[in-house]
Amino acid sequence: MNSSHETPGKAELEKLAKDFRFIITDMICKAGSGHLGGALSLVEVIITLYYRIMKTDPKNPLWDERDRLVLSKGHAGPVLYVALALKGFFPKSWLGTLNKDGTRLPSHVDRIQTPGIDMTAGSLGQGLSCAIGMAVAAKKDGKNHRVFCIIGDGESNEGQIWEAALFAGHHKLDNLIAICDYNKLQIDGRTDDVLTLEPLADKWRAFGWEVFEMDGHDWHAIYETINRASEVKGKPRMIIAHTIKAKCHCQYENQVSSHNIKVPDEATYRKVIEGIPHDHELNYCED
Amino acid sequence: MDYAKMEMRLVYAHTLNELIEENPNVYCLEADLSKASGTNPAVLEKHPKNFINVGVSEANMIGIAAGMAVEGKIPFCASFTCFASRRVYDQITISVAYANTNVKIVGTAPGITQGPNGGTHMCFQDLAIMRAMPNMHVYSPCDPFELRSAMKFMAKSKQPTYMQLVRSVVPQIFNEGYQFEPGKAALLREGTDVTIAATGYMTQFALKAADELSKKGISAEVLHFPSVKPLDEKAIIASAKKTGAVVTVENQNIIGGLGGAICEVLSEQYPVRVKRLGVPDKFGEVATEEYLFNKHGFGIPHIVEAAASIVRKNGIQE
Numbered sequence A: 001m002n003s004s005h006e007t008p009g010k011a012e013l014e015k016l017a018k019d020f021r022f023i024i025t026d027m028i029c030k031a032g033s034g035h036l037g038g039a040l041s042l043v044e045v046i047i048t049l050y051y052r053i054m055k056t057d058p059k060n061p062l063w064d065e066r067d068r069l070v071l072s073k074g075h076a077g078p079v080l081y082v083a084l085a086l087k088g089f090f091p092k093s094w095l096g097t098l099n100k101d102g103t104r105l106p107s108h109v110d111r112i113q114t115p116g117i118d119m120t121a122g123s124l125g126q127g128l129s130c131a132i133g134m135a136v137a138a139k140k141d142g143k144n145h146r147v148f149c150i151i152g153d154g155e156s157n158e159g160q161i162w163e164a165a166l167f168a169g170h171h172k173l174d175n176l177i178a179i180c181d182y183n184k185l186q187i188d189g190r191t192d193d194v195l196t197l198e199p200l201a202d203k204w205r206a207f208g209w210e211v212f213e214m215d216g217h218d219w220h221a222i223y224e225t226i227n228r229a230s231e232v233k234g235k236p237r238m239i240i241a242h243t244i245k246a247k248c249h250c251q252y253e254n255q256v257s258s259h260n261i262k263v264p265d266e267a268t269y270r271k272v273i274e275g276i277p278h279d280h281e282l283n284y285c286e287d
Numbered sequence B: 001m002d003y004a005k006m007e008m009r010l011v012y013a014h015t016l017n018e019l020i021e022e023n024p025n026v027y028c029l030e031a032d033l034s035k036a037s038g039t040n041p042a043v044l045e046k047h048p049k050n051f052i053n054v055g056v057s058e059a060n061m062i063g064i065a066a067g068m069a070v071e072g073k074i075p076f077c078a079s080f081t082c083f084a085s086r087r088v089y090d091q092i093t094i095s096v097a098y099a100n101t102n103v104k105i106v107g108t109a110p111g112i113t114q115g116p117n118g119g120t121h122m123c124f125q126d127l128a129i130m131r132a133m134p135n136m137h138v139y140s141p142c143d144p145f146e147l148r149s150a151m152k153f154m155a156k157s158k159q160p161t162y163m164q165l166v167r168s169v170v171p172q173i174f175n176e177g178y179q180f181e182p183g184k185a186a187l188l189r190e191g192t193d194v195t196i197a198a199t200g201y202m203t204q205f206a207l208k209a210a211d212e213l214s215k216k217g218i219s220a221e222v223l224h225f226p227s228v229k230p231l232d233e234k235a236i237i238a239s240a241k242k243t244g245a246v247v248t249v250e251n252q253n254i255i256g257g258l259g260g261a262i263c264e265v266l267s268e269q270y271p272v273r274v275k276r277l278g279v280p281d282k283f284g285e286v287a288t289e290e291y292l293f294n295k296h297g298f299g300i301p302h303i304v305e306a307a308a309s310i311v312r313k314n315g316i317q318e
Helices: A010-031 A043-053 A074-087 A092-097 A127-140 A159-170 A200-206 A219-230 A266-274 B008-022 B042-046 B058-070 B081-086 B089-098 B111-120 B126-131 B144-156 B200-215 B233-243 B258-269 B289-296 B300-313
Strands: A068-071 A147-152 A176-182 A210-215 A237-242 B026-030 B051-053 B074-080 B104-108 B137-139 B161-165 B186-189 B194-198 B220-224 B227-229 B245-253 B273-279
Touching: A010 A043, A010 A074, A010 A092, A010 A266, A043 A074, A043 A219, A068 A074, A068 A127, A074 A092, A127 A147, A127 A159, A127 A176, A127 B058, A127 B089, A159 B058, A176 A219, A200 A210, A200 A237, A210 A219, A219 A237, B008 B026, B008 B042, B008 B144, B008 B161, B026 B058, B058 B074, B058 B089, B074 B081, B074 B144, B081 B089, B081 B104, B081 B111, B081 B126, B081 B161, B111 B245, B111 B289, B126 B137, B126 B161, B126 B227, B126 B245, B126 B258, B144 B161, B186 B200, B194 B200, B194 B233, B194 B258, B194 B300, B200 B220, B200 B245, B200 B300, B220 B233, B227 B258, B233 B245, B233 B258, B245 B258, B245 B300, B258 B273, B273 B289, B273 B300
Parallel strands: A068 A147, A147 A176, A176 A237, A210 A237, B026 B051, B026 B074, B074 B104, B104 B161, B137 B161, B194 B220, B194 B245, B245 B273
Antiparallel strands: B137 B227, B186 B220
């Protein structure tokens, strides 16, 4: 059981983040293509959730008292797979199988395939409603766990997100914490050019949510903000995480093209992997 | 309770109450059409804690139901067929069928029974599109006792399911003890010259057509398919072997629903002449049932004529 976290120090967190970014990039390269940008933008948030915040039990992924996480922007699966593998939800060797024939780690998260994935997602806009269903069920049963849901900024174009926002506000679901990965880029361009979300915080406030904003790459800010949000009663909580798409990748950082990269050959692989800072070749698939 | 004379939507509501009383994990989800579904006030007043109205947001309803199902709840989500199927097709595909969540979706007022709501609300393709979804069962019960038995099965199974619900009073066909089984057809009338295969709302008319055919000296077998998926392949093949001719009747587009399912089975395993009756790939409109039956050719006289014609084509004289 992982209900009380040993607090990793800042140096340890930085090393974890560096390893996460290398593994994510390498997995995607070896798969031949993948959603790099939106996975790299979530590294600090996912590490904080799984190493410092959430109650989970890697040996019992369906532990009833665990905190739930719905990764509604399901294409960011690789960042979650790294956390789950390093935590021991499944063998690290699976990380080398991303998107390969017969894999248990598909590009978009799948609750049937992968231990630790609480809900299937990939068709944008649906996961927040599912997280609400989990939060409603917990309330009905008098359970105290939290339900986290990570949505994308591009995903927030979907009407269903706002149906869900209305419902959670109306029902004052204070066991639900949503996090918007606001990296300000979507497939076709800058969110402000494609379909602006601004004023985003005001929108969520208007729907009855308590809204927080944070630097989604600042360890202290993430930890403090999620904890402060957890204490709010009588409202659902939205944390707008200001992030940078493909953070730390020297070719792709803050580039629209990072959304889904293609790695067709060895030369491209070398170039892409060299773009992510790493100290050594990690044998991350060895348990 | 006298279910035989009750509106089907009230049978739905009272049965849902029983299911909630047996298992408090059963929930009634509505999207602002709870009065139309019959659950308001019947379920709302009796089991307010198990009643969730999401407002006019069907996509959200399906997602909430999926999330609740992941946590062990058994949500029955109702709306008009058009909103319960085609409007939320992707939500059902991904959050329910693909994610294998134990959600029960109830499409009310199927096909032409939308009457005054007309073309926007008449969904003629729900059986077809729901049937084409992997991991989805598709039911269309024909009377109050079959509805009750189907709902009891749904509450116990872990199977994602779509069910059509006619809202009005319909004639009693089964007795209280009838047991619905998915993938099992009910042989309502034995015959030797032609098989009439029907589902849901149309089964009552198929039976009446069989009576008319009998007066003409044609012996019609009537097979009712409460479960369009899984389909009782053995039953339709056995009947086709006996009669050599099949007429399918459904309150739907003739493309892809019961008629389509039966053609798939027979063409591969025992080809016989088939005539599909229903709506011939047209949209609905505001109209009476009689007008729509006549316009699209799937009322009692049309079933009779189609059956007689297919028998003639097979070389048997009236």
